[in-house]
Amino acid sequence: MLSVFDHGAPEPCPTPFNLARHVLARAGSAPGKLALSVLGPQGAQNWTYADLHDAVRATGTGLLQAGLAPGDIVLMRLGNTVDFPIAYLGAIAAGLVPVPTSSQLTEAETRKMIDELSIAAVLRDPEVACAAHPRTIVLSELRAMRELPPCDWHMGDPNRLAYVVYTSGTSGSPRAVAHAHRAIWARRMMVDGWYGLTPDDRLLHAGAFNWTYTLGTGLMDPWTLGATALIPQPGTDLAEIPALLDQYEATIFAAAPGVYRKFLTEGESLTLPALRHGLSAGEKLSTHLLDMWTQATGTPLYEAYGMTECSTFISSSPMHPARGEALGQPQDGRRVAILGPDGPVPQGEEGVIAVHRDDPGLMLGYLNAPDEAAARFRGDWFLTGDLGAMAVDGQISYLGRDDDMMNAGGYRVSPLEVEIALAGHPGVTQVGVAEVEVKEDVCIIAAFYTGPRELDDADLGAYVSDKLARYKQPRAFVHLPALPCSANGKLLRRALPAYFKAKTS
Known part of the structure; x- marks a missing residue:
């Protein structure tokens, strides 16, 4: 048997359609239900479904009154507050195309985005770094818009552009991933296929409002189903999360593995009587961390695999637990294969994980690199760049990357992008970047360089601080007499971690 999972296509997305309208549809049947609580040790800031619905549609009106028109692309430079999802959904409600971005991006990084996408306006908190733009709508103006009447939902083809998310490209230049309105419809397959979510659940996500993992799993998916989203207030220490889970009776907890790692202590137990299970995504969950969570809480932890593009x-x-060290299985409605050079490989053999081009959650393409998007397809299959193997029951094991891409706290980072930023330093003649393990389950980005002499780590860190977001910046620098290269002079990035181990052992 070949490594292909296909249990039939999902129900087609209705038309006409609007992503924001779909997310907030529960406001019609349960306007007074609690949709969001922003949690703090002294209390919570609460939003009902009616509150969110009204704020989103009023923001849509304000953006249109500001001179924007359906189809305009707006860059979001907002902090970790509830203003972020309200502005995001407000833009989509009015037919605009928001570009959610991490507040860690530098001014230089945002300048490239503004130029590349011909941004019509920037929605900005003045405290968040951003390149200058002639049409900037500041946070105080966005908040004032919530007093306006509601906008009409901008309805249309579910395949039209809804939002853009940047991801690191293998070429070293971040790529603008274009998603359709139907992307939210595709996420319905995650409700049973991953979350085990019901309208009665209280899902606490440990991430920031302006992270796409939080935006999807922590906010939009619970709202779509009519559940309650719980988000810790900005600045909450990760060590406080267990107490918040208990105090606010969270039934499901979602976070990246790094968050679990930071508040789980070997042998320590956590008393969380309301919690049913945890969710993990963003990077591979280790068996060790999974065992620690299970022992500490007595509840299971379910892992998911995906990417910005899908x-x-x-x-x-809960319906389909993972077996052994497998990730799990494709969600019902997905078509997934493990590919070799000539197509799907036999079950049990290694190949590249691929998703079918007809998946409703798959991107429309890369706005700035259509050729790179086309190169990601092999026939009808979109190549993820990750290696895996499919068992006879459909369970898939993750076997690593097929390229040199790195993972920094749930963000994929291209080593080329970091190398380009460091290459201009006058004391660096050659540079290579790789992900290295500093202790069990903990990896960092390390830069290896050659030059006349060893440079001060703080100086190198300062040099890239205004060129790269914090999560892209190397945490360690290693001076070498020469970098490992192949016979034809190509840098061997996968050989670099061994030099880090040699230096630190």
């Missing part, structure tokens, strides 16, 4: 489509769940 969200999550392989996962374990």
Whole structure:
């Protein structure tokens, strides 16, 4: 048997359609239900479904009154507050195309985005770094818009552009991933395929409002189903999360593995009587961390695999727990294959994880690199760049990357992008970047360089601080007499971690 999972296509997305309208549809039947609580040790800031619905549609009106028109692309430079999802959904409600971005991006990084996408306006918190733009709508103006009447939902083809998310490209230049309105419809497959979510659940996500993992799993998916989203207030220490889970009776907890790692202590137990299970995504969950969570809480932890281009489509769940060290299985409605050079490989053999081009959650393409998007396809299959193997029962094991891409706290980072930023330093003649393990389950980005002499780490860190977001910046620098290269002079990035181990051992 070949490594192909295909249990039939999902129900087609209705038309006409609007992503924001779909997310907030529960406001019609349960306007007074609690949709969001922003949690703090002294209390919570609460939003009902009616509150969110009204704020989103009023923001849509304000953006249109500001001179923007459906189809305009707006860059979001907002902080970790509830203003972020309200502005995001407000833009989509009015037919605009928001570009959600991490507040860690530098001014230089945002300048490239503004130029590349011909941004019509920037929605900005003045405290968040951003290149200058002639049409900037500041946070105070966005908040004032909530007093306006509601906008009409901008309805249309579910395949039209809804939002853009940047991801690191293998070429070293971040790529603008274009998603359609139907992307939110595709996420319905995650409800049973990963979350085990019901309208009665209280899902606490440990991420920031302006992270796409939080935006999807922590906010929009619970709202779509009519559940309650719980988000810790900005600045909450990760060590406080267990107390918040208990105090606010969270039934499901979602975070990246690094968050679990930071508040789990070997042998320590956590008393969380309301919690049913946890969710993990963003990077590979280790068996060690999974065991620590299970021992500490007595509850299971379900992992999901996905990417910016297609969200999550392989996962374990209460209905289909993972077997052994497998990720889980493709969600019902997904078509997934493990490919070799000539197509799907036999079950059990290694190949590249691929998702079918007809998946409703798959991107429309890369706005700035259509040729690179086309190169990601092999026939009808979109190549993820990750290696895996499919068992006879459909469970898929993750076997690593097929390229040199790195993972920094749930963000994929191209080593080329970091190398380009460092290469201009006058004391660096050659540079290579790789992900290295500093202790069990903990990896960092390390830069290896050659030059006349060893440079001060703080100086190198300062040099890239205004060129790269914090999560892209190397945490360690290693001076070498020469970098490992192949016979034809190509840098061997996968050989670099061994030099880090040699230096630190």
